[in-house]
Each structure stands twice: as structure tokens, then as C-alpha cells.
Amino acid sequence: MSAQTVLYDIPGPKARARNWLYSVLFVLVLALVLYYIYVGFDEKNQWSGALWDPFLKGSTWTEFIVPGLLNTLKAAALSIVIALPIGALLGIGRLSDHKWIRVPVGAVVEFFRAIPVLLLMVFAAAFYAFYTDIDAEIRPLFAAVTGLVLYNGSVMAEVFRAGILSLPKGQGEAASALGMRKTQIMMTVLLPQAVTLMLPALVSQLVVILKDTALAGQLTIGFNELIRSTGPLTGLYGNTIPTLIVVAIIFIVLNLLLSWFASWLENKLARRKKAPKGAKPVHSAPSSVVMQRDDASGGAL
Amino acid sequence: MSTLFDFLDNPNYDLLGAFWMTIKLTFFSAIGSLIWGTILVGMRVSPVPIMRAFGTAYVNIFRNTPLTVIIVFTSLGLSSTLGLNLASSESTTSLEDNAFRLAILGFVAYTATFVCESLRSGINTVPVGQAEAARALGLGFVQVLTLIVLPQAFRSVIAPLANVMIALLKNTTVASIIGVAEASLLMSDMVENESDSLLLVFLLFAAGFVVLVLPLGLLLGWVAKKVEVKR
Numbered sequence: 212m213s214a215q216t217v218l219y220d221i222p223g224p225k226a227r228a229r230n231w232l233y234s235v236l237f238v239l240v241l242a243l244v245l246y247y248i249y250v251g252f253d254e255k256n257q258w259s260g261a262l263w264d265p266f267l268k269g270s271t272w273t274e275f276i277v278p279g280l281l282n283t284l285k286a287a288a289l290s291i292v293i294a295l296p297i298g299a300l301l302g303i304g305r306l307s308d309h310k311w312i313r314v315p316v317g318a319v320v321e322f323f324r325a326i327p328v329l330l331l332m333v334f335a336a337a338f339y340a341f342y343t344d345i346d347a348e349i350r351p352l353f354a355a356v357t358g359l360v361l362y363n364g365s366v367m368a369e370v371f372r373a374g375i376l377s378l379p380k381g382q383g384e385a386a387s388a389l390g391m392r393k394t395q396i397m398m399t400v401l402l403p404q405a406v407t408l409m410l411p412a413l414v415s416q417l418v419v420i421l422k423d424t425a426l427a428g429q430l431t432i433g434f435n436e437l438i439r440s441t442g443p444l445t446g447l448y449g450n451t452i453p454t455l456i457v458v459a460i461i462f463i464v465l466n467l468l469l470s471w472f473a474s475w476l477e478n479k480l481a482r483r484k485k486a487p488k489g490a491k492p493v494h495s496a497p498s499s500v501v502m503q504r505d506d507a508s509g510g511a512l
Numbered sequence: 513m514s515t516l517f518d519f520l521d522n523p524n525y526d527l528l529g530a531f532w533m534t535i536k537l538t539f540f541s542a543i544g545s546l547i548w549g550t551i552l553v554g555m556r557v558s559p560v561p562i563m564r565a566f567g568t569a570y571v572n573i574f575r576n577t578p579l580t581v582i583i584v585f586t587s588l589g590l591s592s593t594l595g596l597n598l599a600s601s602e603s604t605t606s607l608e609d610n611a612f613r614l615a616i617l618g619f620v621a622y623t624a625t626f627v628c629e630s631l632r633s634g635i636n637t638v639p640v641g642q643a644e645a646a647r648a649l650g651l652g653f654v655q656v657l658t659l660i661v662l663p664q665a666f667r668s669v670i671a672p673l674a675n676v677m678i679a680l681l682k683n684t685t686v687a688s689i690i691g692v693a694e695a696s697l698l699m700s701d702m703v704e705n706e707s708d709s710l711l712l713v714f715l716l717f718a719a720g721f722v723v724l725v726l727p728l729g730l731l732l733g734w735v736a737k738k739v740e741v742k743r
Contacts, residue, residue: 217643218661219559219653226559234562241566325725326718327682329696334714337703341710418576425578429689430700438580445588452589459577459585466576 252452263453279440280461286352286424286436290359291417297360298367303397305372316368323365328423329430332358336432351434355427363420370412374405407480414473418466425462437461525702526693531720533694537615537684542677544620549627550662556632559653567628575625579686582622586614587690608693615687623680630672634665667739674732678725695720 222230304316323331336354339345345353378401386396426432428439437458445451555567574582590596591614638661646660688697699717706713 217640217647218557218656220647222559230560233560237560237562237566322718322722325678325682325722327685327696327721329685329688330699330714330717330721333696333700333703334710337707337710341707422576422578422580425580426686429580429686430696431704438578438584451592452585455581455585455589459581462578462581463573463576467572470576 263450266453266457275441275444276437276457276461279435279437282352282434282440283421283424283436286355286359286427286434287417287421289352289356290363290420290424291413293356294360294364294367294420295413297364299371299402301364301368302371302375303402305368306375308393320365320368323361324369326362328358328362329426331361332427332432333430334358351427351432354432355424355434355436358427359420359423362423363416366416366419367413370409370416371405374409374412375401377408378404410480411473411477414469414476418469418473421465421469422462525698527698527716527720530693530695530698531724533612533692534681534684535724537612537619537687537692537694538677538681540616541619541623541680541684544616545623545627545676545680548620548624549631552624552628553631553635553662554657556628557635557657571625571628574622575629577622579618579622579683580689583615583618583686583690586618587611590614590617608691611687611690611692615684615690615692619680619683619687623676623683626676626679627673630669630676631662631665633672634669635661637668638664670732670736670739674729674736677732678729681724681728682721 220226301316301320304312305320307313307316332354335357336351339350339353339357340347375397382400382404383396386400391400424434424436425438427434428436428442433439441454441458444454552567552570555563556571558564558567591610596614597610642660642664643656646656651659684694685696687694688700691697695717699713702713703710
């Protein structure tokens with residue numbers, strides 16, 4: 212990034228020398244820390260090939276990693292597909308003109324946003340085990356998806372609501388001037404535009420869902436997602452740390468791809484709103500202290 | 513009513529103790545992540561390219577790793593495999609203390625990235641003139657950041673930081689997977705043994721979290737309004 216920020220002057224010779232000094236010091240400290248970690252690993256033989264070799268074998272991937280990854284992706288995909296319409300309904304419900312719809316829907320949304328996903332999953336797992344006759348094979352998936360849908364549906368309700376409220380007022384007014392009914396306005400005018408506006412936020416939400424699926428292998432839920440499915444590996448080869456590092460890398464790559472996709476969407480949508488070509492840009496002073504923009508920061512955790 | 517909640521008489525169920533543990537985890541992790549997150553944001557906007565690169569890399573790595581992986585790593589990786597022990601082995605509660613501190617370490621490493629990103633967006637809300645005036649007075653980068661820009665940035669991001677802290681409060685449940693005796697571990701115990709009052713158990717714990725989250729949200733919302741810079 213060549214963007215010059217206003218927090219510091221363009222470095223002169225003195226400042227450049229000082230920055231060099233800082234760089235060297237920082238690298239030294241970082242190298243020390245890394246060396247300390249390296250030695251710590253070395254003492255416990257974490258670098259020995261025996262622990263890392265399994266990841267070069269096909270069977271490791273086909274038996275442990277890929278099935279877990281597919282389960283993780285399946286849970287995430289199911290959750291988003293089910294949570295989207297629920298979120299849309301709840302979001303519209305919160306904007307309803309009728310108090311008897313608005314208030315309960317608001318309460319439901321706030322309730323499920325305040326509760327940890329892990330608790331929802333534990334409850335769902337127990338509920339399906341005691342009160343339904345769903346096959347024990349598929350029960351963990353149900354529990355995981357239920358927890359994710361309840362939480363993310365509520366989060367998306369807020370996203371939808373914000374998206375609809377952020378549309379220009381004239382849209383709704385023009386539609387009612389044409390004699391459309393409230394439902395018609397919502398379904399044909401407001402919602403489609405809101406969805407386009409919200410797409411980046413929804414893709415970012417996918418990152419949250421993907422990270423939350425990792426919970427589903429824990430406690431009494433027992434869904435065989437990536438962390439759980441690679442558990443036997445550590446039993447076989449005693450390579451806890453390498454396994455967790457590989458799992459983390461898989462998640463990081465997936466999430467970075469999703470984040471990148473979200474910001475690409477955002478730019479694409481932002482371009483729509485830009486002035487047509489040939490329009491002279493109005494001269495404007497930089498309005499912020501830091502002029503560099505990078506990926507949209509994931510708001511939710 | 514009394515018969516409904518009979519199962520709570522079991523002395524093994526320390527409901528208040530479990531939620532107290534949740535509060536303690538949240539409190540220490542919040543302090544740690546605010547400090548570490550502020551240091552990270554300082555790195556990310558600093559004039560030293562290598563620090564910027566480190567800050568960016570750290571944030572991208574830790575923000576995109578599931579918290580579950582981080583917490584499992586602190587326990588199985590740092591503690592079991594590498595022999596990192598954060599509690600004195602003499603004390604009777606050394607195992608619990610170690611798990612508790614490892615969990616906090618994991619939460620701080622994870623939550624600091626979100627604190628950092630919130631603050632960075634807050635820096636963008638500070639008018640350019642502020643930093644320019646500070647530089648005109650001859651202040652260096654560290655002074656501009658710590659005396660002029662960050663204090664104003666902090667005031668404008670109380671609301672997003674509140675969301676980060678509420679998420680942290682909910683995330684502390686993940687500590688149960690390495691055996692920290694907090695609310696969700698107790699709940700999964702109870703759910704196993706009290707299947708008759710399953711819904712009641714769930715509502716009890718849900719209410720516990722609602723009671724913790726709502727005041728926190730309201731309080732921080734009030735603080736946000738109070739300290740907001742009127743521009």
C-alpha cells in the first residue's frame with residue numbers, strides 16, 4: 212500500500228534511519244519469540260518427520276480430514292440455507308405495523324442473540340435425543356444445524372432489518388403511490404433491493420457460521436466435524452500440534468476466501484452506485500486519518 | 513414452583529459458581545484483549561512496514577481460526593504436549609487454575625483481533641485536522657496516536673466494542689471443552705442427568721446469559737452515548 216497516512220509525516224533521513232532501527236529491533240524480538248517456540252517444539256520433538264508425515268499420506272486425507280471437512284461444509288451450508296428465509300421473516304416481522312407481531316418477534320430475536328451457540332447446540336442435542344426418534348447417526352447434524360440456525364437466523368433478522376431501513380424512503384413511498392399493498396411493497400420493491408445491499412454482510416456471516424460449526428464436535432453434541440474427525444489422528448500418531456495446525460490452516464484458507472469474496476461483492480455493488488463515466492469528480496479533501504482500506508472487517512465474532 | 517426446581521437442590525450443581533466463573537473469564541479476557549488489541553492497532557497504523565505486516569498477518573490468522581481450535585490448542589498443544597504450565601503445581605487447584613488461565617490466553621489471542629479492527633475503524637472517524645494539527649505541533653507518531661487519535665477513536669467505537677465484549681461473554685462457554693467449570697459445562701452435566709426438566713434447565717441457563725448480556729449492552733450503550741464526540 213502506498214497510501215500515505217496522516218498519522219506521521221513522510222519520513223526524512225532521520226526518521227527513515229529510526230524506522231530501520233525499529234524494524235531491526237522488532238525483527239530481533241520476533242525472531243527471539245519464534246526461536247523460543249522452535250526450541251520448545253524441538254524439545255518435545257514436534258518437528259520430527261513422523262508427526263508430519265501422516266499429512267503426506269492419502270489415507271489421512273481420505274479417512275480423517277476430508278470427511279470432517281465435508282461435514283463442516285454440509286452443516287454450514289444447511290444452516291445458511293435454512294437461516295436465510297427465517298432471518299428474512301423475522302426481520303420483516305420486526306418492521307411490521309402491528310404491535311402484536313413486532314413485539315414478540317423482537318423478543319425472540321433478542322433472546323436468541325443473547326444466548327451462546329454452544330448452549331443452543333447442547334440443548335438441541337439433548338432435546339432430539341430425549342423427545343424425538345431421529346436416528347442417532349444423523350442427530351448430531353440436526354443439533355448442530357438447529358443451534359446455528361436459531362442464532363444466525365436472529366443475527367440475519369437484524370441484517371435484513373438494517374438493510375430495509377437503509378433504502379431511500381422514496382422507494383416505499385413511490386410504491387404506495389402506485390397503489391401497492393404493504394406486502395407487495397415489501398416483496399417486490401424493498402426486499403429485493405435490501406438483499407442486494409446486504410449480500411456482503413451475509414457472506415461475512417458465512418465466516419461466522421463456518422467458525423461456529425467447529426463447536427459442534429464438542430461436549431455432548433458429538434457432530435463429526437473437522438476437529439473431531441481428525442481427533443483419531445492424534446491418537447494414531449501422537450501429533451496433536453501438527454494436526455491442529457493443519458486444521459487451522461484449512462479454516463483460515465476457507466475464511467479468507469469467503470472474506471475476499473465478500474469484499475469483492477462489496478466493491479462490485481459499490482460500483483453500481485458510482486456516478487456514470489465522464490462525470491467530473493467533485494474535489495474532496497481526504498476525510499479520514501488512515502487512507503488505506505483493506506478487507507471489510509468481520510464485525511461479528 | 514418449589515417442586516419444579518427440585519433438581520437444583522443437588523449440591524453438585526453450583527449454578528452461581530458456574531456463572532461467576534463465566535464472569536471472571538469474561539472480565540480478565542476483556543482486559544487482556546483490550547490491551548493486546550490496542551497494541552495491535554498501533555502496529556497496524558505504524559510507520560514501520562514490518563510491524564504493519566505483522567499486525568495484519570496476526571489479525572488475519574487469528575480472526576479466521578475458529579475459537580474452538582485455539583482453545584483446544586492451548587490445552588492439548590501448549591499444555592499437554594509442550595508442557596506449558598500457568599499455575600504452580602503445588603497448589604491443590606493447579607489443574608483448574610491452569611485450564612482457567614489457558615482459556616483466558618486463548619480468548620485474549622482471539623478477541624484482540626476484533627478489538628483491533630474496531631479501533632482501526634474508529635481511527636478513521638477522527639477528523640484529519642486533528643492529526644495534522646498534532647503533527648504541526650511537532651508531535652511524533654507515538655504521541656499523535658496515544659495523545660490525540662486513540663483517545664478520540666476509543667470514544668467513537670464504544671458501541672462496536674460493546675458488541676465485541678458481548679460476543680466474548682458468549683464465547684467464554686467454549687472454555688468448557690477444556691474443563692473450565694463454567695456455565696455451559698454445568699449445563700451439559702445437568703442436561704445429561706435431568707432429562708425430565710430439560711427445557712427448564714435450558715431456560716434457566718438462557719435466562720442467566722440474558723441477565724448478563726442485557727445489562728452489559730445497556731450499560732455500554734449508555735456509556736457510548738455519554739462519551740460520544742459531538743461533531
